[in-house]
Amino acid sequence: MQQRLKPAIAALSLMLPLTSLAGAKGAVPPAPVAAKKAVADTYHGTKVDDPYQWMEKSDDAEVRKWVEGQTAHMRAVLDKLPSRDAIRARITTLLSHKSAAHFAMVQRGGVMFAMKFQPPRQQSMLVVLPSVDDTSSARVLVDPMELDPSGHTTIDFFVPSQDGKKVAVSMSKDGTESGDVTVYDVATGKALPGEVVPRVNGGTAGGGLTWNGDGTGFFYTRYPRGEERPAVDRDFFLQVYFHKLGTPTDQDTYELGKDAPRIANYQLETSEDGKHVLAVLGNGDGGEYALYLRGPQGTWTQLSTFEDKLTDATFGKDVLYVLSRKDAPRGKLLRIPLATPAQDKATVLIPEGEASLVGVRPTATRLYVVEQLGGPTRMRMLDLDGKELGVVPTPPVSSVGGTVYLGGDDVLFGTSSYTEPSAVYRYTAKDGKLAKTALGRTSPVDTRNVVVDRVMCTSKDGTQVPLNILHARGTKQNGNNPTLLTGYGGFNVSLSPGFSPMNFAFIEQGGVVAIANLRGGAEFGEEWHANGSLTKKQNVFDDFYACAKLLVEQKWTKPERLAIQGGSNGGLLMGAALTQHPEMYRTVLAHVGIYDMLRVELTPNGQFNIPEYGTVKNPEQFQAMYGYSPYHHVKDGVKYPSVLFTSGENDPRVDPFHSRKMVARMQAATGSKRPVLLRTNNMGHGMGTPLGEKIEELVDVYSFVFNELGMKYKPVDGKLPAPAAK
Structure with a gap:
């Protein structure tokens, strides 16, 4: 299931290079003084002054002039800081390390898909991986840099069809996160003619989609279009629609969400056999969810309300595995049969324990369960009846996640720690062996x-x-x-x-x-x-x-x-x-x-x-x-x-x-x-910012913090001191 964290932990927002407006002799223009305007609001009898409320209007001429003055002041101050060239060279070396990163991996129809970040390219691209042990075999499906050489277009998400023959890709520009979906043929890498669905992803409710069983269409999140709603409502009222390939998008059919809250968001998933579709409805960003299930007859059943505290779910063979926090703040795992999908048919498979349940990946005869341990995470194994089978060996004080089902009871998953870059492992259940694949990064x-x-x-x-x-x-x-x-x-x-x-x-x-x-x-x-x-x-x-x-x-x-x-x-x-x-x-x-x-x-x-x-x-x-x-x-x-x-x-x-x-x-x-x-800057919250602009922002940030903390920058040879001999 596509997971959404919003607001995300912001990547540093980044700025296009701006010409310094300092005087010829390097004088620092003062920061412009914002006018104070007498405005007050009253809340429950409490009067609150707000002298800068006028600054909320981004398109106001006075606001733009103030921002331009602040930019001139900022640039003049930061550009005069010491060692900027050396700091830029070091940060460029660190962030342009040519070891590729692979993430968001998913396998469909025997085809492995992944996002690939390959510095010095400005954006990540979507690739097909014939082998997880030979990254040179990767084939590029969608490269945003070919579509937009400026580097300001990014992939929001991608979802392959169940047979792995088609893939739907959402892309947005300039950090807006407002994404349209294009459908690509996996064999040729070419976009299907006319298959563009607008406004599937957004910066408020996010977005996503899931294919039907035979790959003839997909269910997707749809924001209001055109004049369907007033302008103030067009980032709200997300609903689920179905798009059939080969038909105009204005003929797409409504599926779910008319009675949902104004601040609804959705995560969507299709069962492996294509007979069921799961919709997890979120009530804004506070952690309240309601579950809906679409059965083989095409009707939706509500499985839970916000008050039931079922927070996530995924499909197994003929069952739905559901994470519940009802009377279990650290979580318990329920199993609900798809033949009789109702809460009163649920059985507790994993009761609440000391660790907090994060998610589960079912395989043929096992469950791989990721648990939070106060920051670090681990992966436990159980059989389908909840019997303990041990813990997958991962480094101490590390993260584990992104589990991909490979068939049988074998899985692929990623790890990372504070001192080790991301690595991707294949776990073979038959012999309990862990093998590192070629998909991880090396450290700069x-x-x-x-x-x-x-x-x-x-x-x-x-x-x-x-x-x-x-x-x-x-x-x-x-x-x-x-x-x-x-x-x-x-x-x-x-x-x-x-x-x-x-x-x-x-x-x-x-x-x-x-x-x-x-x-x-x-x-x-x-x-x-x-x-x-x-x-x-x-x-x-x-x-x-x-x-x-x-x-x-x-x-x-x-x-x-x-x-x-x-x-x-x-x-x-x-x-x-x-x-x-x-x-x-x-x-x-x-x-x-x-x-x-x-x-x-x-x-x-x-x-x-x-x-x-x-x-x-x-x-x-x-x-x-x-x-x-x-x-x-x-x-x-x-x-x-x-x-x-x-x-x-x-x-x-x-x-x-x-x-x-x-x-x-x-x-x-x-x-x-x-x-x-x-x-x-002229980007967004940080998502989709080109690599070069990330580097420029970090040069400013680290020049600033080094100077403020009295750190005299010392050039380094690319390595931290080696450990002292024992």
Whole structure:
């Protein structure tokens, strides 16, 4: 099943090269001062001033002039920072490492499909893999760079037909995530004439599709078209339609969703025999789901409501395996027979345990179950009756996922850790052997001398919060190491171990990297998520502060050398961190974040966020959001850290007005001389950003953080120091 994490952990939003508007002698133009205009809103008797509300209109001439002035100021400041050429060369080496990445693998009809990222190409492409042990055999099916040499077109998702002979591909431009689907013939790689279905994917409700059994058509998510709904509703009311190949798309037939919430989203899957279709309806982004099943007769049956807490499902042979969190916040696995699809026919196959269930992949006689362990994950094996068969051997403190059924009881899956890049393994059930395929990446750096310490921090209410500390072996805890702390804490998104070359760009300069597993994620199940959402969102910020304090108390660093970074919901975390504890951080990197919690729900995707954050219409939720909303807690005269805000003009998930208003308020209020910069681009939330623009943004980000933390950049030879001899 296609899984959707939204808002995603934002990739750094990226910017097209802009000409510096600094004077000929290198003078730095001052940041333009945003006018304060008397505007106030009243919520449940509470009057809230909003002097920068006028900045919410992206097409307003005054707003555009202010943004242009901020860009000129930002470019002049960042372009003068030391060692930019050396930093650019290093980041280019790290991110353009020519070892290809393969991901989103799926096998249909004996054909293995995958996305392939091959630097220095700007975008990933869709390929067919005749052999997982010989990547040179890969055949390109769809290359966005051939369709759009600018690099601004990206593949949102792809879905092969059951027989592997056709594949439907959604593509969007400029970071908008507004994707049209084109159907390709797998044998020839050519698009089928006239087979383009518009507006299947979007930045609010996402999107997806699944084929019927014989490959003559597919069920897909359909946004309102044309004048079907008023303009304000065209990013809402997602429904499921069916498209028959060879017919005009305006003749597509309705299937499901007329009675669904305005903020509905869907995941779709077809059974292996093609007789059943599963639709998982999401109520916005807060983790509530309802399940629907289409039977062989073409009728839909509702299997569950939001209150039933069935959160995901997948097909097995003649059964449906369903993940339930009803009276089981860490999850239990149910089995429902397709012959009598009803909850009262369900049996508990795997009861709730200590680990949190993430997903299941059925094979001929086995179940491969992925479980969350507070950040790291593992894969357990059971027979079809739930009997334990052991654990698939994977590295400690690592992530496992992307399981692909190969036939029989054999599977393909991926792993990654903080120090090892992604690898893809074939597990052969008959002999229990694990074999590494050729689909993994090699590392651009030698990481053998990097140590990962996993410690627990005590939050304000006593909750134990995991913190992962990455550092070079022998790093002294002398309270003086430049340190970069990051977190997310929301939307059931777990920060599981993953390989990031940029972590090593920081560590090789003498730095320490710390990654926090905060409440709001799914690291310990639904209770962990619920205790970091809605009226309990403040727990996330308390958890993050506890992690920062531990880094200082254990003398990894000190506030003067501590930087923090986060994007999207993690950008909100950055805003709350810097306004609640400005004394704790030297610099803040806040990417595509939400900062005005009282007006976020007025944006399309903000509506989808209501189940996670709450609404100002609810008095209790309003008080909670107003209590931490970063924009409303900037205080005049406070000596704030330096901050680099980034935003995307085409961002469909977080409106760039959040960054504009926050920057205007902070520049007017701060009592320190530290810079508050806004870096705006013409892309989106980060998805689909070309490689070259990613590099340019990271050059700005790392030049900024190195300078602010007093790190004098030292050129490196491409390798971290080797481990000391024993």
